Structure formats: structure tokens, C-alpha cells
Amino acid sequence: MTTPSEPGDGLPDPGVSAIMNERRQLINLAYRLLGSLADAEDVVQETYIRWYAMSRQQQDAIASPGAWLTKVASRICLNMLSSARARRETYVGEWIPEPLPEPTEWINGRSDGITVDPADRVTLDESVNMAFLVVLESMTPAERVAFILHDVFRYSFAEVADILGRTPAACRQLASSARRRIHAAHAPAPPTAQQARIIRDFKQAWEDKDIDALIDLLDPDATVVADSGGLASAMLRPIEGAEPIARSLVNLAGRLRDMTILERTVNGQPGLVAQRDGVTVTVYAFEVTGDRIRHIWGVRNPGKLRPWAAGPDDRQTPKQRTVPAR
Numbered sequence: 001m002t003t004p005s006e007p008g009d010g011l012p013d014p015g016v017s018a019i020m021n022e023r024r025q026l027i028n029l030a031y032r033l034l035g036s037l038a039d040a041e042d043v044v045q046e047t048y049i050r051w052y053a054m055s056r057q058q059q060d061a062i063a064s065p066g067a068w069l070t071k072v073a074s075r076i077c078l079n080m081l082s083s084a085r086a087r088r089e090t091y092v093g094e095w096i097p098e099p100l101p102e103p104t105e106w107i108n109g110r111s112d113g114i115t116v117d118p119a120d121r122v123t124l125d126e127s128v129n130m131a132f133l134v135v136l137e138s139m140t141p142a143e144r145v146a147f148i149l150h151d152v153f154r155y156s157f158a159e160v161a162d163i164l165g166r167t168p169a170a171c172r173q174l175a176s177s178a179r180r181r182i183h184a185a186h187a188p189a190p191p192t193a194q195q196a197r198i199i200r201d202f203k204q205a206w207e208d209k210d211i212d213a214l215i216d217l218l219d220p221d222a223t224v225v226a227d228s229g230g231l232a233s234a235m236l237r238p239i240e241g242a243e244p245i246a247r248s249l250v251n252l253a254g255r256l257r258d259m260t261i262l263e264r265t266v267n268g269q270p271g272l273v274a275q276r277d278g279v280t281v282t283v284y285a286f287e288v289t290g291d292r293i294r295h296i297w298g299v300r301n302p303g304k305l306r307p308w309a310a311g312p313d314d315r316q317t318p319k320q321r322t323v324p325a326r
Helices: 016-020 023-034 037-052 056-060 065-088 130-136 141-152 157-164 168-185 192-208 211-217 242-255
Strands: 218-227 260-266 269-276 279-289 292-299
Touching: 016 065, 023 037, 023 065, 023 141, 037 065, 065 141, 065 157, 130 141, 130 168, 130 279, 130 292, 141 157, 141 168, 157 168, 192 211, 192 242, 192 260, 192 269, 192 279, 192 292, 211 218, 211 242, 218 242, 260 279
Parallel strands: 218 292
Antiparallel strands: 260 269, 269 279, 279 292
16 A cells, blocks of 8 residues: 655655554454454555545644554444444355464465565454454444453553543443453363364364264364355354264265365464365364364355465475464
């Protein structure tokens, strides 16, 4: 994206560097608020357009450009969240947040061949694991914005109130309500090394078409949700229960002999990807509780797999690239 200087002065804007340094923060904020990297990029683009639509005098009058950019981006996200429910009523099948790879693997993340700017990479932590993002989807737009700004990005409730147009006390209540949702639905995850072992055992059992082994690895009340957006073949409704899931996975393995399943980091957690001819066609994220898999999310919508576009490294064998034991 270009960053224009003041028209006619012939000199670069001395504030460009400081303003553009906010880009990573804005991408991180917008992705957590929206669950979509594509939408987050659009929000940040629109935020900068609004900044550069102002005159130099108007820009100079803003005491904290970073705070201004955050406020504008948050309000754009709030508007998008408010309209998202209506848009998703026409979405084909289930909607799952857009999965992200490990930042070190995020090299040629655009399907159009444009190299992703490092500032567009989302910092991976527990606030972007898939289970967390799915719970966020159950919140009201105001709850989600208040919670993410305060609990994740550490903005004061006075600052949150200025963004949401509510009182600090009201924003405190919104964040508290969101926190209760998180605690009720989001069980503590075991250590990453244990998760990686369980996912690796799951992968082996799936490839072996071992129904009993799969059942043993799944929580009795486990669920599988797929997201294709109607652009790829996938089940339109969740599958519930360890045995139905295991049988469905074995049937799927029998139909997809040309697929290669690889261990990868998905939203900061051990996961799997399915590739055909070196191209990622499905990303699987997991929620592991105790020693069982509780939830599986399979994203097949091509529009949500842009950051997973295969590069030279992605064509390596599973032994060369596995989920690290941490």
C-alpha cells in the first residue's frame, strides 16, 4: 500500500514510519475481532485510507496517531461484526474462523503470488487458537470488542468506552460477560508436546483406517465441523460422537487416497493439513482436553487458505517438517 505525502510538497511525510509501524498491531487486533485475515487486511486498508484522507494539519492535531488508528479500526470491526450475522445466514454450511500457519511458514501467503509483508503476520498466542476464536463467535459484537481490547490488548475501560461509545462501567460488564463465556466453553489445554503426540497418534490411526484407535483418541462427545463455503465438497452439518466421527474419517480416507496428511502448527497449536499435489486443500485445527480430542475443525474454503499456499518448503515430507514438541 502506498503512503502519500502532503500533495505538492515534494517531501516524504515524516510521520509515515511511525504510522506504518502501527500496522502489525492493527492486523493483530482486527484478526482477533473478526476471525478473518482477509477482512482484517481490508479493515487496516480502510483505516489508513481514512488517515491519509485528512490534511496534514488535521493529522498533526491528533495527539496520538496510534490511538486514533486503533479507535478507527475497532469501530470498523464493530460495524463489520454487527453485519456479519446477516451475511452468514447466506453462507453455505458452517462458518469457521480463518486458520493461520506458523509465522515462519508464512512466506508466500497470497494466491496471487505477492509476498506477504512481515507486518501482516499475526502474532500467535492463546488468543488466536481455534477453540478461543470459535467461542468469540458466540459473543455479541460489543462483548467481543470490549473483551479483546481490554483482556488481550490491555486497553483501559476508559479507552474501550471511548471506542464503543459506552460508559466504562458498561464496558466492564461487557468484558466480564465475555470472560464468563470463555471460561464456560474453553477448557484448559494440555502442554503443547502432549497435544502434538495426540494429534500425531490421531494422524497415524486415520492413515491406518483404525476405527478403534480413533475412537480411543476422541472424546465420547467429540464434534467435527467443516467449512467449505460451498466452494469445496464437505459435510454441511457437524458430526457428533466418537464412533460416528471415526467411521466418517475412515470412509474419507478411503476416498482420498491421493491426499498427503502433514503435521503443522495451526493458530499456534498442533494441527494437520491435507495436501493434493503439494497444494493445501484442508486445514484441521483441534481442541484437546486431557488426553482426548474434543473438537476438530476442518477448513476447506479456498478463500480461507490463502496463507497456506504451497511454497517450496511445503512440499517437504512430514519427517522434515513436523509440529515441534515444546
